[in-house]
Amino acid sequence: MTSLLGITQFLTWTYLFVTAALAYTPLSNDSLRRLPSGSSDFNLDTDTGASLLAPILIPRVPATPGSQKVQRHFVDFFAQQLPAWTVEWHNVTWTTPATGDQQVPFSNLIFRRDPPWAAVGDVARLTLAAHYDTLYRPEGFIGAIDSAAPCAMLMHAARSIDLALTEKWAAMEASGDAGDGLEEEKGVQILFLDGEEAWVSWTQADSLYGSRALAAKWESTQYDGLSAFSTPLDSISLFVLLDLLGAADPHVPSYFAKTHWAYQHMAAVEDRLRKLGMLETGPSSRFLLESSKRAHQFSGGFVEDDHVPFMARGVDIFHVIPMPFPPVWHTMDDDGAHLDLPTTRDWAKIVSAFVAEWMDLEGFIPEPPPPVATPSSKTKTKQYTEKSEL
Numbered sequence: 001m002t003s004l005l006g007i008t009q010f011l012t013w014t015y016l017f018v019t020a021a022l023a024y025t026p027l028s029n030d031s032l033r034r035l036p037s038g039s040s041d042f043n044l045d046t047d048t049g050a051s052l053l054a055p056i057l058i059p060r061v062p063a064t065p066g067s068q069k070v071q072r073h074f075v076d077f078f079a080q081q082l083p084a085w086t087v088e089w090h091n092v093t094w095t096t097p098a099t100g101d102q103q104v105p106f107s108n109l110i111f112r113r114d115p116p117w118a119a120v121g122d123v124a125r126l127t128l129a130a131h132y133d134t135l136y137r138p139e140g141f142i143g144a145i146d147s148a149a150p151c152a153m154l155m156h157a158a159r160s161i162d163l164a165l166t167e168k169w170a171a172m173e174a175s176g177d178a179g180d181g182l183e184e185e186k187g188v189q190i191l192f193l194d195g196e197e198a199w200v201s202w203t204q205a206d207s208l209y210g211s212r213a214l215a216a217k218w219e220s221t222q223y224d225g226l227s228a229f230s231t232p233l234d235s236i237s238l239f240v241l242l243d244l245l246g247a248a249d250p251h252v253p254s255y256f257a258k259t260h261w262a263y264q265h266m267a268a269v270e271d272r273l274r275k276l277g278m279l280e281t282g283p284s285s286r287f288l289l290e291s292s293k294r295a296h297q298f299s300g301g302f303v304e305d306d307h308v309p310f311m312a313r314g315v316d317i318f319h320v321i322p323m324p325f326p327p328v329w330h331t332m333d334d335d336g337a338h339l340d341l342p343t344t345r346d347w348a349k350i351v352s353a354f355v356a357e358w359m360d361l362e363g364f365i366p367e368p369p370p371p372v373a374t375p376s377s378k379t380k381t382k383q384y385t386e387k388s389e390l
């Protein structure tokens with residue numbers, strides 16, 4: 001993403017707040033406490049195979065072996081740990097100003113979970129997105145905040161809600177509430193987008209390769225005429241885009257009056273998790289500070305990023321990106337060593353709780369499994385025992 005644009009228009013938002021808020025149920029304190037911690041998901045070493053993040057911390061220029069490795073990491077994770085999610089590849093080619101006439105392949109990956117009884121065109125989908133490609137230059141650029149960490153946060157969030165979704169939908173089927181037409185059918189999808197970065201310098205043509213193609217395709221794909229939604233684009237209930245997250249002390253503004261209600265929900269979740277002592281960063285370091293922003297305070301400024309092609313087609317956007325950008329942005333210092341892991345894990349928890357509330361999972365969040373003794377914890381116990389014997 002690059003520049004901050006200024007626009008002067010904004011839409012009336014009071015009405016939208018009232019209608020959209022009906023579909024959102026806050027989690028109880030008990031449920032918030034049960035959310036899994038990020039723990040090993042955000043380890044920086046690949047040795048144990050437990051980290052979701054570490055395999056993404058490599059250069060991921062489109063159509064290179066690094067990019068393909070990371071695609072496999074996403075696909076393997078869902079296949080092995082979340083088999084109820086479907087995978088869809090969206091492949092497209094573009095030329096770029098750095099590569100001349102050569103057609104460069106880009107691949108967006110879409111992982112999705114819909115209610116099992118619902119027809120594909122009847123599901124309103126919370127859409128969570130991050131880009132996984134990295135800059136073409138400087139060579140070797142890792143892009144930890146941009147956007148390896150956001151990708152890992154989305155993987156973590158998917159796993160955090162998966163069992164609760166299964167149980168909620170099973171309970172709905174057992175009670176006869178499934179597909180009764182009284183409630184909107186709610187699904188969730190995760191987009192790992194390719195080709196967000198410019199290859200030479202940011203222009204409309206040299207940026208957003210994956211998201212521009214996906215938004216156009218989803219606008220032109222028609223669902224069955226009897227469906228609740230006309231196209232996959234129309235079925236997006238909210239497009240939540242995570243970018244540049246994982247550096248310490250982020251300040252994420254509320255960019256859009258139209259979706260400020262969603263921002264307020266995530267800010268409320270953050271606030272409650274902090275009060276419950278469930279976040280690792282200090283209580284004074286709130287990430288989402290603009291909950292009380294008033295309609296007249298929205299300037300219309302926003303950051304150009306993967307949401308733009310969707311926003312241009314009328315999709316509601318919640319852009320979770322700090323302003324100012326973290327100091328390591330687009331430098332060789334944007335690597336694993338410069339991530340702030342407590343901040344990264346806190347974001348993962350906040351996003352997971354927001355998704356769980358959106359999907360109405362109150363009452364279905366399971367108790368976390370008892371901690372498994374790892375080799376390091378055994379070592380610690382042993383050291384302690386030895387010390388106590390001395």
Ligand SMILES: [Zn+2]
Nearest residue numbers: 001146197330
């Ligand atoms: Zn970038």
